[in-house]
Amino acid sequence: QKEVEQDPGPLSVPEGAIVSLNCTYSNSAFQYFMWYRQYSRKGPELLMYTYSSGNKEDGRFTAQVDKSSKYISLFIRDSQPSDSATYLCAMIGNYQLIWGAGTKLIIKP
């Protein structure tokens, strides 16, 4: 079983839709959870991080962690074409970032 699983997509939605991106993980020791956005030919940039279970909101983005289910989500409200990118979840284990495969998101105008 992979440590972090993420559907690579692509996920295509119309502009203005609510987007839900998800990852599951197997290691119950993970405590820090990150979401990165990666545009084509660019390095990942940190969007949000959360510690332990719960929700965190930042503008149009909400990160959610459910440690009991080992499931994390990123919601994007009022999606824009500029949100089109690959979204990677990452978790800290053994002081290293463990990455999901990334989900390619396409927002259609």
Next chain:
Amino acid sequence: EPEVTQTPSHQVTQMGQEVILRCVPISNHLYFYWYRQILGQKVEFLVSFYNNEISEKSEIFDDQFSVERPDGSNFTLKIRSTKLEDSAMYFCASKESGRPTNEQFFGPGTRLTVL
């Protein structure tokens, strides 16, 4: 806004050749990282570096790989004898402190193509 820079943006090399990938981290950062991303696959941790020594490394980071901070600004990744499977995007990252939640800032990457 300060940023991590990497050179070259694309490196093409013959199998068996040595390559050096260069990174200039953000100036006040103390922790440095190399990651790679094979096309279509996930980002993989290679190595972390702090206080002029390797602090963590993955199974990928074998004897063919080495890192160096030759001066106060550059952070390099050397692959001694490249293999076809080393073809990937290599990302450098840096962060200011050792706190787990402290953000790692990534460079734009170097695309390495081994022929």
